[in-house]
Amino acid sequence: MDYIGIDIGSTAAKIVVRGDHAQQMLLPTGWSSRETARLIEERLRDAGVPLGTANARTVATGYGRNAVAFADRQVTEITCHAHGSAQDSGGTCTVIDVGGQDTKVIRVEDGVVSDFLMNDKCAAGTGKFIEIMANRLNVTIEELFAFAQRGNVLPISALCTVFAESEVISYIGEGHPREDIAAGVVDSVAGKVATLCFRQRLLPQIVLTGGLCHSPYFAERLSEKLGAAVHPLENGHFAGAYGASLLAEKR
């Protein structure tokens, strides 16, 4: 038996298979989630996952969830992230998911979502912001975090990503070190994520998931802003897909 969770996000598609063909996959979403879904189906079949039989159950999530025609059902990424993240915390925690196009703060109590918030129509507190600024600084996202760690924060005050990019360009023009600008970029995202978090009563256990959970530095900055420890979830990039595979088993 295989339980398959597929999370097609705005930037990356994450796949978790639990069962006889246990594995995980990561691929770029590309321009078409339908095309990505087709590719995923092909890869899973190649790996021997018996899609379309009684021995495989699939849940799709993420913004591209409706493109996964072979899924048994679709569940929103909020519910999937909650299921995929809360297990280690005994089912009760606040999940902060910083994704490619949105950021979510999910309150999970006894394994069930009791409240959630998402950022509104704005890239400023998301992975997209980091990506854009990394491009501008001509570094990879990993390098940006490494630079940031060595720098002193240059404040980036613009609320809009496009204007913030102009601010970064001004700093570059003024000859500020890349380290300081990078530190400013990370600080800005952490600040905006924290502001969203403060709109909800945070639980004692706080878990970080999504693309940015690989950076201990980001978690550190965010913990500082929140005045509470934020624990990056191991394999947190796959939390949504993992949650989806758990939900696939549930039914």
Add this chain to the structure above:
Amino acid sequence: MIQLPKNFETYPEARKAGFLRMKELKDRGQRVVGMFCSFVPTELIYAADAIPIGLCAFTDEPIPAAEAHLPRNLCPLIKASYGFALTDTCPYFYFSDFIVGETTCDGKRKMFELLDEIKHTHVMQLPPSRTGALALESWKAEIIRFKEALEQFYQIEITDDKIREAIRRKNHERDVMLRFLELGKCKPAALSGYELGTRLDAAAFSFDLEARCAEVEARTAEILADWNANKKGTVSNRPRLLVTGCPNTGVRDKIIKAVEDMGADVVCFDACNGLRDKLRKVDENLPVMDALAQKYLDITCSVMSPNPQRLTDIGDMIDQYQADGVIEIILQACHTYNIESYEVKRYVTEQKGKAYLCIETDYSKADSGQIATRLGAFLEMLG
């Protein structure tokens, strides 16, 4: 001479029909007063033998035109209201004799100054609070000033008897609309929230008050009969939702229809196009001006500070309509509802123990996908 707008020939059919219908009314000499908000005492307009008509304010079509004069970061309802007026695309604005506005927010208050340059706009100065004896007094004075404005504009006298008659007719209408909205109490749901909302909005464009009531009464009876025959006693696992917040007509498709398509029933509206203005009627035993002032000051709009009755009403609605969750709709830049949403969330989740979701949006389709995800997650959360 009553004329159609210059660009009339380029309008789509439905809009043309609206203009022709209004022109016909005007050709017959009908008095028409345009308005935006439920704080306007329409009884006075009826007493002047005029008809009150709600003006177009609910699509994003004229917003780019409005943004030539108004800031972008403003409520879509205000921008649309002004844009429709500016572009001659709202037949009701175009054919209104004059407009009556009210100071229910700073955005509207200042927009009306510009609107007045397009068509005469009488603005009623609403006090910002019910607290203090002067609040009711000043509001009563504004209602009297509005009556005088009507008298002066039409060169008529509005007698107390005419007002009393209008109060009676409007109270009857409130009763009829309330009974229709109370269909939402049926469990399982008797009709969609989408129909509850669209039918009430459509009824407002049935200009003969008695005919309007008859249509809605007939539909109420029809739905109730169908419910008794086919649905009563059956069990539905669809969660029941209460919708609160700003006027929702302009976002009905992307929120109310969307959440119902996903498997919920919207059963109750705490909104100015819902129950809010219908729960309390005009007291038919008080002197007419006192009665009108009292009734309209009691509307539980967030512009009033403080506004505790709104929370009490929401609590009663949750109980009476057996709501499982509450969705609050905030139109972008509506500060009063946006700030009050914190109190609503706290009340709904802590006092009533129900789930709460707040969506801040405008009339664009840009966030439909994101809203669908939130609605989906909210329903998953309700189980």
